[in-house]
Amino acid sequence: MAHGALxxxxxxxxxxxxxxxxxxxxxxxxVSRWLPFLPRRLxxxxxxxxHSVVGFFSVCVFLATLTTSSGPGALRxxxxxxxxxxxxxxxxxxLFRPVGAYWLSVGAFTVSAVTHAALASPFASVVxxxxxxxxxxxxxxVVLRTRPRLAIEMWLVTFATAAVLTALLGMDTGDLPxxxxxxxxxxxxxxxxxxxxxxxxxxxxxxxxxxEERSRRTLxxxxxxxxxxxxxxxxxxxSVIAIQAEAAPYRVKDTPPELATSFATIxxxxxxxxxxxxxILGVVRSADPDAFAEADPEAxxxxxxxxxxxLASVRSAGLTVEAVTTGAPRPLPQGxxxxxxxxVQEALSNALRHxxxxxxxxxxxxxxxxLGVRIVNGPPSRLAKPSPGAGHGxxxxxxxxxxxxxxxxxxxxxxxxxxxxxxxxxxxxAGENTVGGKA
Numbered sequence: 001m002a003h004g005a006l007x008x009x010x011x012x013x014x015x016x017x018x019x020x021x022x023x024x025x026x027x028x029x030x031v032s033r034w035l036p037f038l039p040r041r042l043x044x045x046x047x048x049x050x051h052s053v054v055g056f057f058s059v060c061v062f063l064a065t066l067t068t069s070s071g072p073g074a075l076r077x078x079x080x081x082x083x084x085x086x087x088x089x090x091x092x093x094x095l096f097r098p099v100g101a102y103w104l105s106v107g108a109f110t111v112s113a114v115t116h117a118a119l120a121s122p123f124a125s126v127v128x129x130x131x132x133x134x135x136x137x138x139x140x141x142v143v144l145r146t147r148p149r150l151a152i153e154m155w156l157v158t159f160a161t162a163a164v165l166t167a168l169l170g171m172d173t174g175d176l177p178x179x180x181x182x183x184x185x186x187x188x189x190x191x192x193x194x195x196x197x198x199x200x201x202x203x204x205x206x207x208x209x210x211x212e213e214r215s216r217r218t219l220x221x222x223x224x225x226x227x228x229x230x231x232x233x234x235x236x237x238x239s240v241i242a243i244q245a246e247a248a249p250y251r252v253k254d255t256p257p258e259l260a261t262s263f264a265t266i267x268x269x270x271x272x273x274x275x276x277x278x279x280i281l282g283v284v285r286s287a288d289p290d291a292f293a294e295a296d297p298e299a300x301x302x303x304x305x306x307x308x309x310x311l312a313s314v315r316s317a318g319l320t321v322e323a324v325t326t327g328a329p330r331p332l333p334q335g336x337x338x339x340x341x342x343x344v345q346e347a348l349s350n351a352l353r354h355x356x357x358x359x360x361x362x363x364x365x366x367x368x369x370x371l372g373v374r375i376v377n378g379p380p381s382r383l384a385k386p387s388p389g390a391g392h393g394x395x396x397x398x399x400x401x402x403x404x405x406x407x408x409x410x411x412x413x414x415x416x417x418x419x420x421x422x423x424x425x426x427x428x429x430a431g432e433n434t435v436g437g438k439a
Contacts, residue, residue, distance in 0.1 A: 009153050012146075018100035023145060026050065054091055054141070062088035065130045083111065087134050094141040102154055105138040106161060113165050136183055140190045148191035148198075155180075155187055215395065222396040226403060229301055229342075233334040235277055242270035303337035304329075304364065307344065311362070314348045320359045321348065327366030336424050339400040340364070340373050346393045347375035347420045357381030358417060370406070370425040379416030397422070 025047035031038070035046055065084035086108045093101035112131035135158070143151045159180045166173050245267040249255045302310075307323070314321055344362055351360050358378040365372035394410045401408040401422050408422040 008149070012150055012153055013099060013102070013157065016099075017103060018097050020096060021098060021145075023051065023095050051095055054095055057137070058088045058090075058092040061091065061130070061134050083108070083115070086111065087131050090134060090138040091141060094138060094145060098142045098145045099150075101138055102142050105135045106158065109135045109158075110161065110165065113162075113169070132179075136186060139183075139187060143187060143190040144194050146194075148195045151187035151191040155184055158183070218395060219399060222399050225396075226400060229338055230335060233301060233338065235274055237334075238270045238274050238277070242267050242274070245270065301334070301338050302341045303334065304332075304340055305337075306341060307362075307364070310341070310345055310348070314352065314360075317352055318356070319348065319352050321362060322360070323362045323364070325364045325366075329366055332371060332426055336371055336404060336426055339404060340371055340422075340424060342400060343373055343397045343420065343422055344375055346397050347377075350393050350418070351375075351377040355380040355417065356383075370423055372421075372423050374419070374421045376413065376419040377417050394420075 026049065028043065028047070031043050031046045031049075035043065038046055062084050065087050066080065086104070090101050090105035090108060093104055109131045139151070139154045139158070142154065159176070162176060162180075163173075165171075166176060245263045248263050249260045252259070311321055311323055348360060348362070351358060355377050358380050360375065360377040363372070363374040363376075365374070397410070397420065398408050401424065404424050406422060406424045408420070410418070410420045413419050
């Protein structure tokens with residue numbers, strides 16, 4: 001234990017003692033929270049407020065040391081000025097080299113004790129009128145800037161030095177024990193403040209990491225759900241291709257062998273693609289095969305044709321909803337219709353949970369180049385109950401829109417409601433459908 005304590009003491013106070021460790025300015029969020037009355041232009045300079053306070057304290061120490069230690073004689077004035085600068089440099093140095101500032105302050109305290117004892121100063125003990133209080137302030141600043149255990153280490157080194165000086169100079173030791181107890185209480189308080197700040201910082205980091213991990217997990221789950229739904233869409237089209245390729249040779253009389261071989265190749269590739277899709281979907285489902293299961297897992301994926309049934313279900317749950325369709329309805333790629341349906345479904349579910357008693361409006365716009373979806377609800381008419389959900393419904397909607405290369409906004413309205421607006425691009429080319437610019 002003694003060896004470990006000496007090793008930590010050496011690592012903390014001796015190894016890299018004068019390493020450059022500048023104190024960063026305050027964060028803008030802290031300045032805004034602590035000084036909200038300051039104008040925006042002054043808040044940038046307010047970040048350096050702790051540095052300014054320490055610098056002002058050093059100037060006051062320099063002037064106070066000159067006043068306390070003044071005396072006749074040019075040589076004495078030079079020595080006093082140098083000593084004052086040495087004492088005042090300690091607090092300022094804590095901003096850049098905290099451990100080095102401690103050793104500088106110890107040196108200033110030792111020089112003060114020896115000099116004033118040799119010159120028969122009015123100082124009654126090793127504890128000087130200016131040097132030691134400044135040294136205590138330096139130790140507090142060092143603890144606040146580094147780590148709590150330095151409080152004990154600096155206290156031991158300081159009062160071991162004070163005891164040796166007292167014995168060598170033959171001075172009265174009556175003041176040393178109460179001063180040691182007082183300094184110990186001050187340093188322990190500073191260490192407690194530093195430990196609380198460190199614990200608070202770790203809690204904030206943990207909460208931030210937890211929130212990021214939860215968001216990442218929700219995003220992966222949403223992508224897995226989208227992958228499963230798109231599997232059903234793609235599998236349907238691949239199955240149609242395989243069936244048509246198999247039946248095509250029988251619809252043509254005297255089918256050329258080359259054409260029959262081409263159709264057979266198309267069918268084989270379609271069947272192979274279906275097998276690969278099932279294999280990939282098996283990996284997605286392996287973690288939790290029932291995580292996103294619907295009431296009827298064999299039912300086809302919903303489209304905008306199923307929107308009336310969704311609205312009827314939502315109305316039966318107590319939400320007054322109005323549906324408006326603009327433009328000429330036309331068949332769209334199944335992935336686009338599925339995403340539009342899920343966006344409407346999630347937006348209305350959020351309205352039910354977070355805006356009870358509100359009225360909602362669903363707008364489906366068939367425009368040139370894509371499909372516009374807008375869901376807006378008014379403010380709640382009664383207090384909403386706490387929602388058991390993860391709170392990432394908007395994230396899932398945004399992921400669907402980004403998958404299709406579209407754009408989406410989700411924000412509160414001026415009257416206290418909420419609006420979700422999305423545009424899903426659809427580009428049609430001859431012989432194929434292209435969604436979001438990608439075939």
